[in-house]
Amino acid sequence: MRRTIVFVFTLLLGFFNPSVQADNPAASKATAAAQKQTIPQRGTLYRVTYRGNTSYLFGTVHVGKTAFYPLEPEVTRAFSAARKLVIEVDVRNTEAMRQAVMRHGLYPAGQTINQHLSADASAQLRQALRRYGTPFESIARMKPWMVANLLLVQEMARQGFPSEQGIELHFLSLAEKQKKTVQELETADYQLSLFDSMNDAEQEEYLVENLTELANGAAMQKALDLITAWQSADAKALDAALLEMQKGENASDRFLQKVLLDQRNPAMAQQVEALLRTDKTSFVAVGALHLLGAKGVPGLLQQRGYTVQKLY
Template identity: 65%
Template sequence: MHRHFVLVVTLLFSLFFSSAHADNTALKTPATSAQKSSAPQRGVLYRASYRGNTCYLFGTVHVGQAAFYPLEPQVTRALSAADKLVLEVDIRDTAMLQQSVMRHGIYPEGQSITQHLSNASLEKLKQALQVAGTPFDNVARMKPWMVTNLLIAQAMARAGYPTEQGIELYLLAVAKKENKLVQQLETADYQLSLFNGLSDAQQEEYLLENLAQLADGSAIKKGLALITAWQHADNRALQAALQELQSEQSTSAKFLQRVLLDERNPNMANKIETLLKTDKKSFVAVGALHLIGDKGVPELLRQRGYKVQKLY
């Protein structure tokens, strides 16, 4: 995964390799009124309207920590008022997640990553795995893109931001507590198929680029900068992160911009457009970068004639 860590795929890894239950510990101790009132603004929040129907659009990060919760009161009120919660992917179906990971991220029986990487790249991967404390045998059948994303998720967890504390899990816990309907904009199979669409050569480049950024610390440094921007609802910093991405020419940056953002945003806008026409009140949570810029989902909806208001 690119260093900005805005994709739900990190959640898929944590769920595949550990627990998959949406019972975020942040909900186990109810927040006091004082805590709720003092919660800072986090992320990005929009409201889209159509003929009396309302859809809130909340920008998330897919990792987290207990200190993130409770979320900003404006967000929790919007979610409580909504008839349904809509995520990029409903990660509660663990059987489907595992099938998707096996289909797109694991080589068939009899194949391994050693057959798909150069000797030099394989040696760099083994060195990175040693630093991470992950035995090579544990990842030998994983495809390069999947090993890369796993190493990044592990690095973020070591930096204090595990996927198990991600915003989506918290929102799912709230939805469960409030008996709220949950839907998804995409599927895990679709998201993982995008990574699997990279050629062997592109996957090797993707691996090497991210291994280099993990080794020199720039991946985590820039990832943490994005999280800080999210924590303070710093839209200027979020925009700067997107602009930096757009200026890069690496395989990772091009893939994130062209495929994971530009290709997916119009489809997300299509699904949200349907929600606006059929649901009185809905709450949609997607990665924050999907809501930024002239190709972001709010602007696409605005261009289609919907009323879109930025709340913060």
């Protein structure tokens, strides 16, 4: 489940309106003081500098709820100062998403998921679909990795964390209002191709593991643990979550670490390098796990000689 939180796509919600008490200085100060006390730090925020240029790196989760907003004032100030928003994928490009799903998430016409699953895995899938009230016909041509992620997203929404309230879409909305340039680090086609790189056996293992954890509640517990750590900017808990995944021996944890993190982080760091050489100020919002550890984007940039400061 953690991998879905980190890599699934998202939306927005409102933010604090500082003009409410604008004509009452005393009230404004009281409001600011209350805001400082009540708004928790969320995620993790870094500042990377190079020859007078600055790139802020903010770790997100790709789902959300109204209680996530407003974000920490330090984050909103960094975002406002930036001339460009940089995200993993611009999810507003629905046509690119559709084409990527068609190319990587569906079997060719005439093939169904049953033809690629063992009898036991197929039976477990049908049981899960009945539990979610999802007709088999609606997922018949989907590949196992896509079905697994779809059910994970549905469960997150049922638990009060819909992807349409996620952090990236919040930033995209703000970028549109503030007329900021938006740049992608990756494409939808590339991201979905990573899941499609699993062979049939790996995809079945990925599906069965997720179905099992959805059924016994382990998936949601892991998800809630990570979200709780993100909501309180609990660096130790976030690092512990990463360490647990690195030690994991199942297909999902191996895929997350080797493909979704180790394979992508160096390319992300390289693109941040390019931003630092060309852009005065940029704000980069990516899944929080990309920013953790020696192999995270900030760690890689520091190893390459850039000045990296963890703001919180």
